[in-house]
Every structure is written in C-alpha cells, then in structure tokens.
Amino acid sequence: MCGIVGLHLRSPGLYPRLGELLAGMLCEMEERGADSAGIAVYGDPVWAPAGRGTISLLEVREPAPEVAAALGAELGTEVAVTPLDGTYLLNASADSLALLAAARKLYPDVVVGGFGEDLAVLKGVGRPRLLADSWGLAAAQGWQGVGHTRMATESAVTASGAHPYAVGPGQCLVHNGSFANHATIRRELRAAGVRFDSENDTEVAARFVASELAKGKDVEAALKELIGTFDGFYTLLVSNSESFAVVRDAIACKPAVIAETGDWVAMASEYRALAGLPGVRQARIWEPEPEVIYAWNR
Amino acid sequence: MTHPSDDRARLGLRESATFDRATIAAIHRAARTGVYDIRGWGAKRPLPHFDDLLFLGASISRYPLEGYRERCGTDVVLGGRNAKFPLHLDIPVTIAGMSFGALSGRAKEALGRGATEVGTSTTTGDGGMTPEERGQSKKLVYQYLPSRYGMNPDDLRKADAIEVVLGQGAKPGGGGMLLGQKISARVAGMRTLPEGIDQRSASRHPDWTGPDDLAIKIGELREITDWEKPVYVKVGATRTYYDVKLAVHAGADVVVVDGMQGGTAATQDVFIEHVGIPTLAAIPQAAQALRELGVHKKPGGVQLIVSGGIRNGADVAKALALGADAVAIGTAALIALGDNDPKWSAEYRELGSEAGFYDDFQDGKDPAGISTQDPELEARFDPVEGGRRLANYLRVLTMEAQTIARACGKRHVAGLEPEDLVAISIEAAAMAGVPLAGTDWIPGGNGGR
Amino acid sequence: MEQVTETFDLRATPLRQVNAALHAPGLSGRYIVENPQGAHSVAVGLNSPVKVEINGNVGYYAAGMNQRAEVTVNGSAGTGVAENMMSGMVWVKGNASQSAGATAHGGLLVIDGDAAARCGISMKGADIVVGGNIGHMSAFMAQAGRLVVRGDAGEALGDSIYEARIYVRGSVKGLGADCVPKEMRAEHVEELTGLLKAAGFEDDDPLSYTRYGSARTLYHFHAGNSSVY
Numbered sequence: 003m004c005g006i007v008g009l010h011l012r013s014p015g016l017y018p019r020l021g022e023l024l025a026g027m028l029c030e031m032e033e034r035g036a037d038s039a040g041i042a043v044y045g046d047p048v049w050a051p052a053g054r055g056t057i058s059l060l061e062v063r064e065p066a067p068e069v070a071a072a073l074g075a076e077l078g079t080e081v082a083v084t085p086l087d088g089t090y091l092l093n094a095s096a097d098s099l100a101l102l103a104a105a106r107k108l109y110p111d112v113v114v115g116g117f118g119e120d121l122a123v124l125k126g127v128g129r130p131r132l133l134a135d136s137w138g139l140a141a142a143q144g145w146q147g148v149g150h151t152r153m154a155t156e157s158a159v160t161a162s163g164a165h166p167y168a169v170g171p172g173q174c175l176v177h178n179g180s181f182a183n184h185a186t187i188r189r190e191l192r193a194a195g196v197r198f199d200s201e202n203d204t205e206v207a208a209r210f211v212a213s214e215l216a217k218g219k220d221v222e223a224a225l226k227e228l229i230g231t232f233d234g235f236y237t238l239l240v241s242n243s244e245s246f247a248v249v250r251d252a253i254a255c256k257p258a259v260i261a262e263t264g265d266w267v268a269m270a271s272e273y274r275a276l277a278g279l280p281g282v283r284q285a286r287i288w289e290p291e292p293e294v295i296y297a298w299n300r
Numbered sequence: 301m302t303h304p305s306d307d308r309a310r311l312g313l314r315e316s317a318t319f320d321r322a323t324i325a326a327i328h329r330a331a332r333t334g335v336y337d338i339r340g341w342g343a344k345r346p347l348p349h350f351d352d353l354l355f356l357g358a359s360i361s362r363y364p365l366e367g368y369r370e371r372c373g374t375d376v377v378l379g380g381r382n383a384k385f386p387l388h389l390d391i392p393v394t395i396a397g398m399s400f401g402a403l404s405g406r407a408k409e410a411l412g413r414g415a416t417e418v419g420t421s422t423t424t425g426d427g428g429m430t431p432e433e434r435g436q437s438k439k440l441v442y443q444y445l446p447s448r449y450g451m452n453p454d455d456l457r458k459a460d461a462i463e464v465v466l467g468q469g470a471k472p473g474g475g476g477m478l479l480g481q482k483i484s485a486r487v488a489g490m491r492t493l494p495e496g497i498d499q500r501s502a503s504r505h506p507d508w509t510g511p512d513d514l515a516i517k518i519g520e521l522r523e524i525t526d527w528e529k530p531v532y533v534k535v536g537a538t539r540t541y542y543d544v545k546l547a548v549h550a551g552a553d554v555v556v557v558d559g560m561q562g563g564t565a566a567t568q569d570v571f572i573e574h575v576g577i578p579t580l581a582a583i584p585q586a587a588q589a590l591r592e593l594g595v596h597k598k599p600g601g602v603q604l605i606v607s608g609g610i611r612n613g614a615d616v617a618k619a620l621a622l623g624a625d626a627v628a629i630g631t632a633a634l635i636a637l638g639d640n641d642p643k644w645s646a647e648y649r650e651l652g653s654e655a656g657f658y659d660d661f662q663d664g665k666d667p668a669g670i671s672t673q674d675p676e677l678e679a680r681f682d683p684v685e686g687g688r689r690l691a692n693y694l695r696v697l698t699m700e701a702q703t704i705a706r707a708c709g710k711r712h713v714a715g716l717e718p719e720d721l722v723a724i725s726i727e728a729a730a731m732a733g734v735p736l737a738g739t740d741w742i743p744g745g746n747g748g749r
Numbered sequence: 750m751e752q753v754t755e756t757f758d759l760r761a762t763p764l765r766q767v768n769a770a771l772h773a774p775g776l777s778g779r780y781i782v783e784n785p786q787g788a789h790s791v792a793v794g795l796n797s798p799v800k801v802e803i804n805g806n807v808g809y810y811a812a813g814m815n816q817r818a819e820v821t822v823n824g825s826a827g828t829g830v831a832e833n834m835m836s837g838m839v840w841v842k843g844n845a846s847q848s849a850g851a852t853a854h855g856g857l858l859v860i861d862g863d864a865a866a867r868c869g870i871s872m873k874g875a876d877i878v879v880g881g882n883i884g885h886m887s888a889f890m891a892q893a894g895r896l897v898v899r900g901d902a903g904e905a906l907g908d909s910i911y912e913a914r915i916y917v918r919g920s921v922k923g924l925g926a927d928c929v930p931k932e933m934r935a936e937h938v939e940e941l942t943g944l945l946k947a948a949g950f951e952d953d954d955p956l957s958y959t960r961y962g963s964a965r966t967l968y969h970f971h972a973g974n975s976s977v978y
C-alpha cells in the first residue's frame with residue numbers, strides 16, 4: 003500500500019519550485035509507505051535538458067561514465083549522465099526510444115526507470131525523506147512531477163518494485179490500492195510481447211495503459227479500457243508529456259484528494275500532502291468520483 | 301434396508317469418491333432450498349496438521365529437564381512494543397474471539413471464569429463486550445470488526461487489548477453471520493438490529509481499506525485510549541507472509557493468524573472448506589515475515605498468536621516451536637465447556653445430527669446450551685462448572701506442552717524451535733519447513749527460510 | 750462567545766499532548782486547535798462536555814468516537830469524521846471525505862458542504878445532516894439513525910439498509926438493494942423539521958424532501974433474494 007502525489011504546474015513562475023514542492027508532498031506521505039519511493043520530474047534542466055531524449059537506468063553495475071560512453075558509441079552521439087544514488091539519468095541528442103533501444107541492447111537485464119523527451123525518473127529503497135535528500139529533489143525544477151511512497155504488498159521491496167512505472171515514452175503511472183486479476187492481464191500482455199521488470203501489480207496497469215496508448219488511444223480512452231478490464235481497488239495518477247490524469251475504481255475505497263488553483267493542479271492520497279502548496283487555502287478541493295477520468299492538458 | 305459393507309462388496313456396489321453420499325446430500329439440499337449451506341465449526345476435511353509433526357525428544361545429545369523441580373516456564377508478555385500496559389499471561393494459550401450472540405451469555409461467562417482461573421485472556425466477538433465477560437475475564441481483548449456492532453469508547457477504554465479483525469480462518473474475506481433464531485432481544489439490542497432478522501454483515505471495515513489506511517486507524521485507536529493498550533491485528537490465513545509484514549508496517553503490536561481449521565458459529569460451508577490455508581502452512585510464513593523485519597521473539601518486537609485447530613498440548617508446543625508466541629483456542633474451548641458431549645446424543649439425533657458431528661451452531665438449538673440464545677437450552681449450562689472444566693483443560697494443555705518442552709531440554713516453552721521438529725509426511729514437511737523424519741529433506745527447499 | 754480556556758498549535762505541540770490534555774477527566778471549557786494541516790485523529794475519544802474548535806483542515810477520523818463534546822472543524826475533514834460518535838456534536842464547515850459519521854451511535858454530525866462516498870455507512874443511531882451532496886454507497890447497511898441530505902445523493906444509496914431513515918431534497922443517482930422511497934407522514938415531517946433546525950437550516954421546506962428507508966425484504970436469507978446477491 004502506498005501514498006501517491008502529483009503536481010502539475012500551470013504558472014511558469016513556479017517551475018523553479020517544482021522539486022521543493024514535490025519533495026514536501028512526498029515526505030508527508032512517508033507514513034503510508036516507508037519501504038521505498040519513486041519520483042518523476044518533467045522538465046528539469048539538469049536531469050532532463052530540453053531538446054534531448056532522456057532515460058533513467060536503475061541498479062546498473064557498471065560505472066556511470068562507462069555506461070554513458072558505451073551508449074554514446076552505440077548511438078553515435080554524446081550521452082551525458084547524472085548518477086543519483088543508484089539511478090543513472092542519461093540524456094542525448096537523440097530520440098528517447100533510440101536511447102531505450104541502445105540501453106536494452108547493451109544491458110539486456112537493466113531496469114529502465116523511465117524514458118522520454120523531458121522525463122527523469124528516480125526510484126530507491128529506503129525512507130522517502132532520505133531518498134529525496136540523496137536525490138537533491140528539493141532543488142529540482144520543472145513543470146510536472148509525480149511521486150510515490152511504498153509499503154510493499156505482494157511483491158518484494160526492490161527499487162524496480164517502486165512506482166512510478168514509466169513504461170512508455172514520457173509516461174508515468176502511480177497507484178494506491180491493489181489489483182485482483184492482474185496476473186491474467188500480465189500473461190496476456192506477455193503473450194503479446196510486452197516485457198515486465200517486476201512481479202508488481204502496478205506494473206501491469208502501467209504496461210496496459212502504455213499498450214493502449216501505443217494503439218493510438220488517448221489517455222482517457224486508455225483509462226476507460228483499464229476500468230473495464232482490471233478488478234481491484236485503485237486510485238491511479240497517470241502522467242505524460244501532455245497531460246495529468248486521475249481515476250478511481252467504482253468502489254473507490256482508496257483515498258484521493260485533488261486541489262486546483264490558477265497556478266497548479268495537485269493530487270494526493272491525503273490532504274496533508276497538499277497543505278503546504280502555495281495558495282492552497284484558496285484552492286478548489288474535491289475528491290474524484292469513482293470511474294470518472296479527470297485530466298488536465300498542458 | 302441398508303446393506304452392510306460386506307454385502308455391498310458382494311453386490312459390486314461402489315461409492316464414488318467424487319460424488320460420495322455426503323456430496324449427493326449436499327446437492328439435494330441445494331436443489332431443495334436454493335440457498336447455500338450455512339454451518340458452524342471450522343474446516344472438517346483432513347488437512348496437513350500438527351499430527352504430521354513429531355518432536356525430537358531427549359537423546360544422548362540432548363538432555364531432558366526433570367518434571368516439577370526443574371522449572372519450565374509458560375508465561376508470555378504480549379504487546380510490549382507500544383502499549384503502556386502490555387498483557388502478561390501465565391500460559392501461552394488464550395481464548396479466541398467468539399461473540400455473545402454466537403454463544404450464550406453463560407458460555408461467555410464460563411470462558412471468562414476458566415481463563416481467569418489460569419491467568420489468561422478471553423476475547424470478545426462480533427457482538428461487542430458484555431458486562432458479564434468484562435466482569436469475569438481478568439484480561440479481556442476487545443475485537444474491532446467490520447460490523448462495529450456494539451463498538452463504543454467506554455468499552456474500548458475498559459479493554460486490556462484491542463484486536464483489529466480483518467478476517468478469520470473459517471472465512472477470510474467474509475463478515476460476521478448470525479441468523480434470526482439467535483437474534484434475541486438482548487443480542488439485537490447490543491447490535492442495534494431488529495430482533496429476529498438474519499444479520500447481514502460487512503466484509504470490509506467501513507472507514508479504512510488496506511494497510512496504509514489501517515496504520516492511520518491504529519493511530520486513532522491508540523490516541524483514543526492514550527496509548528495504554530496493545531493493538532492486535534488478526535487475519536485469516538491466506539497470503540500470510542505478506543499480511544504479517546503489512547500488519548507490522550501498519551503498526552500491529554501483536555499479529556494473530558487463524559488457519560482454515562479455525563471455527564465459526566455460522567458461515568457458508570464452501571467458505572469454510574475452500575478458502576484459506578491450513579494453520580500449519582501459515583505459521584512458518586508468519587514467523588519468517590517477523591524475522592525478516594527483525595521483530596520476531598525480541599524485546600519490543602511483535603508477538604505472534606496462532607489459532608485454527610489447536611487441540612492438545614502437543615499442538616500448542618508445535619505452534620510455539622514453529623514460531624508462535626502464544627496460541628488461541630476457540631472450538632477446543634467450546635468442546636471443553638461441553639459441546640458435542642455424548643450425553644446429549646438423543647437430542648443431537650433429533651436434530652438430525654450426532655454427538656461428535658454436531659456443527660449446526662447457526663441454528664441456535666444447541667442441546668448443550670453453549671451456542672444458543674434459547675433460554676431453556678442455555679439454562680442447562682452451568683457457567684461455574686463450565687469455567688472449571690475450561691480451567692482444567694487449559695491446565696492440561698499447558699502441562700502437556702511443558703512435558704514436551706522439558707523432554708526437549710527447554711527451560712521455557714518459548715525456547716521450543718523448528719529444529720525440535722520433524723515431519724512424517726511430505727506435505728507437512730513442505731508446509732512447516734521441517735525435514736521429513738529420518739532425512740535432511742525439506743521439500744520446497746525451505747522456501748528461503 | 751465563551752472565553753477560550755486553552756489554545757493548542759499543532760505545529761508546535763505534538764498531537765499526543767493535545768489529545769491527552771483533552772482527555773483530562775472532568776474537563777470543561779472551550780479549546781482551540783490551530784494549524785491542523787491535515788493531521789489525523791485530532792480531538793478523538795473526547796468524553797467531556799467541552800467545546801473544541803479546530804481551525805483548518807483535518808485528516809482522518811477527526812472527533813472519532815466523540816462523547817458529549819461539541820467539535821467544530823473550521824475547514825474540511827478527511828475520512829471518517831466523527832466515526833463511531835456516541836453523543837455530542839461535530840460540525841464541519843467545509844466538506845467531508847469518505848465514511849463521514851461511519852458507525853456512529855448517537856449525537857449530531859453536520860457537514861455544511863458535501864460529504865463524499867459512504868456517508869453514514871453502518872450508522873447505528875446518530876443523526877447526520879449534510880448541507881450539500883453525498884457520494885455513492887452512502888448509508889450502506891445503515892442500521893438506525895437519520896441522514897438528511899439537502900443536495901443530491903450518489904449511487905447505491907442505502908444499500909442493504911436496516912432501520913435508519915434517509916431524507917433527500919435533491920436527486921438520488923441510484924438506490925441500493927432494499928432501499929425504497931417511503932411515505933412522508935406527519936411524524937417524519939416533524940422529525941425532519943427538528944433535524945434541519947438543529948443543523949441551522951430552518952428555512953428548508955420539509956415537504957421538498959423525499960424519505961427513503963428499508964423495504965425489509967432482505968431481513969431473512971432465502972432463495973428469492975439470490976439475484977440481489
């Protein structure tokens with residue numbers, strides 16, 4: 003079980019504060035899950051410089067400069083790397099899909115945290131507060147971020163078990179709850195050639211959404227398909243380079259709060275994660291209805 | 301006229317193992333009534349259980365303790381992790397949660413008397429706390445269930461411990477059930493229900509779902525009771541390894557795991573027989589989970605109570621050896637009080653059952669006066685005598701466990717360990733994680749334990 | 750306005766200290782709690798006729814198991830506000846999240862804004878008055894007590910309801926199993942009038958409300974009910 007948070011900034015004036023605000027939200031959710039945490043930041047100039055494809059690799063054995071050099075050689079262009087506590091954030095003047103292909107070719111067993119045109123994904127094992135510190139999250143900038151704190155349910159505590167699952171270009175999914183029929187859906191996706199990094203139920207949802215998006219559906223249609231396919235209790239936050247979407251299952255037992263101002267839209271498992279956001283006192287605050295997809299586009 | 305078995309063999313009559321007479325009767329019943337079969341008791345089918353484990357007693361390399369003089373301790377402290385007032389029990393056997401409603405008032409009183417006499421606790425059930433039970437039980441664990449029947453802060457403050465119930469072994473995922481014939485005026489009043497209706501109960505808690513929200517709920521219960529009382533979390537045995545880890549993360553001071561042999565006063569037969577795992581398979585998972593979190597058998601750690609088919613001191617000792625800190629008895633306690641006593645044979649037969657087979661607790665017609673609300677039947681049950689019988693039985697359980705522990709060289713029953721055990725079947729060896737007798741072999745490679 | 754006996758600031762004082770102070774036996778007076786910032790279990794287990802005002806939004810279970818106290822939340826409340834309340838009053842000036850008033854036995858819970866899903870779930874005798882709308886599965890297995898909704902109700906209202914009475918002024922998206930509209934007789938009008946007045950809505954016309962309650966067809970298990978299951 004878990005805590006999830008998400009922040010979508012509308013005012014560029016707040017972009018320099020994205021990391022600081024996201025770190026605050028994440029740390030408030032530590033009591034919901036202190037085993038591991040993960041974050042995704044869209045648009046940080048160091049982690050994911052504009053105009054370059056990015057990829058996050060987890061738990062790589064080889065030293066960071068060696069990996070950057072190897073990928074660079076494979077792609078025929080310079081690859082920059084920022085190592086952050088077990089995650090390598092790599093970027094290059096290349097499509098993120100090309101980066102992904104190169105990484106898979108050179109390191110077939112590597113766990114890919116995420117990839118996209120301006121996306122950095124960091125995941126780790128341990129207390130969210132400490133992870134946020136070691137990543138320097140408070141200094142990160144950007145226009146959108148999601149985070150997740152994890153109390154492991156049916157799968158083991160590893161970095162690859164942490165959310166967000168970022169399994170399509172620029173896509174992230176975080177989940178609070180527990181699916182009940184994901185094993186069958188995973189089998190079907192595997193049979194269709196989808197590869198999985200973990201035994202985690204959330205990864206099944208993320209790959210399902212990614213596969214629906216790859217078929218040409220938009221986020222809302224993909225989530226409608228998910229609602230019709232998955233059994234279980236869930237609050238989901240799905241983000242990509244254009245949008246930020248929240249949906250809950252029909253029974254809606256897992257918590258969710260959304261707050262919105264002219265400057266930002268935020269979502270969290272508990273209100274206290276939103277309590278520190280600027281202007282929250284004037285925000286419109288509500289709880290998402292079951293099976294309604296709430297989406298904001300950039 | 302029925303044929304004796306010799307005749308059947310000669311006639312070439314053969315019973316189907318798949319569609320045996322019991323199955324045929326069940327299908328006929330379903331066709332006749334259109335409703336599922338509801339009964340009491342726990343899983344009745346044969347399952348790998350404690351009988352499939354044996355102790356390695358004293359030998360040339362292991363020396364026994366003398367009885368009586370050389371002490372073998374039996375006390376246990378539960379809930380020292382966070383509570384101001386942990387529970388100190390003289391014996392590692394507690395009385396499991398059973399409701400007033402499922403049981404008669406006199407039966408609950410007897411349980412309190414017997415438990416108090418030997419220095420252990422009883423537990424309320426799905427109907428709330430009765431003054432009789434609080435009066436008789438020196439140590440009372442108050443269950444906090446999805447239904448919240450009768451739940452109130454005054455009783456919460458009077459309790460010695462709080463047990464948050466997610467489920468029980470007989471029906472993991474099912475809520476309480478009590479049929480109209482047992483919803484007497486008093487029971488109805490306690491549960492805020494109309495008299496005589498069939499109670500429908502929730503399977504989930506009304507204001508939290510999942511361990512992350514359970515953590516907040518446990519926080520609330522502690523705040524309400526000023527952090528005085530241990531908080532137990534009880535689950536029916538299913539995905540026990542993960543459940544125990546999550547219970548600890550959510551803040552449990554004590555985890556209670558109830559295997560599928562655990563009893564109930566009423567639920568669907570299919571639930572009892574086909575959902576949940578045997579107690580034997582659950583205990584090592586629970587112990588491993590606690591060990592991995594560094595809270596097993598440690599000061600300030602989390603204790604494990606195991607229930608579901610505990611019958612004698614050997615079962616107690618085996619549960620402790622596999623990693624439990626204490627056990628809870630339900631069905632066995634009722635039997636000690638007089639349930640299924642052959643002296644009621646004629647009445648059982650009138651009810652369509654027999655002594656040794658009676659499990660229709662849901663009907664409320666118990667001739668022994670234990671699982672009924674009928675005042676005439678209840679009047680047959682003497683709670684003082686019942687308390688004495690229970691105390692006797694609890695003493696026997698304790699002495700039997702001590703006998704075994706002494707034979708294994710232990711100064712305290714808590715010193716029993718998995719290495720004191722071997723299995724005599726492959727299933728039991730695999731489930732319990734102990735070697736097949738005479739071999740080094742643990743099928744399944746001990747699952748990493 | 751009564752003199753303030755003591756003010757607590759949750760930014761400076763641990764919750765345990767605040768609740769412990771409010772649990773002092775024989776307590777009286779008026780208490781303010783500042784800066785809750787979404788904290789859980791604020792003012793739970795109160796058992797004295799005190800007034801407690803919480804300035805800000807609270808997390809889960811605010812005023813849980815309340816007895817005799819009057820707790821006001823000048824903000825919104827998270828899951829389970831006034832859960833299992835026995836007596837006294839809880840007033841939420843903003844909105845309430847899921848399971849507001851869950852399993853409450855007595856007392857009055859007023860929510861000026863909206864309540865979310867499962868409002869009054871398993872209620873056992875309390876009164877709940879909601880100024881706005883309520884979410885789905887409200888009054889699920891509601892055993893006793895009264896729920897008044899000035900706005901709309903979501904899906905599956907009163908599913909598996911026992912003897913609680915529900916009054917809704919707005920629309921009901923869907924009724925749960927065994928929950929049916931019922932006749933408003935003089936005693937119901939009187940009851941509703943009293944509840945609206947106690948919640949500060951005395952100008953509402955009780956006749957603009959519809960009463961809902963149990964059809965009592967699920968009171969005994971039998972084959973005919975299997976489709977409901």
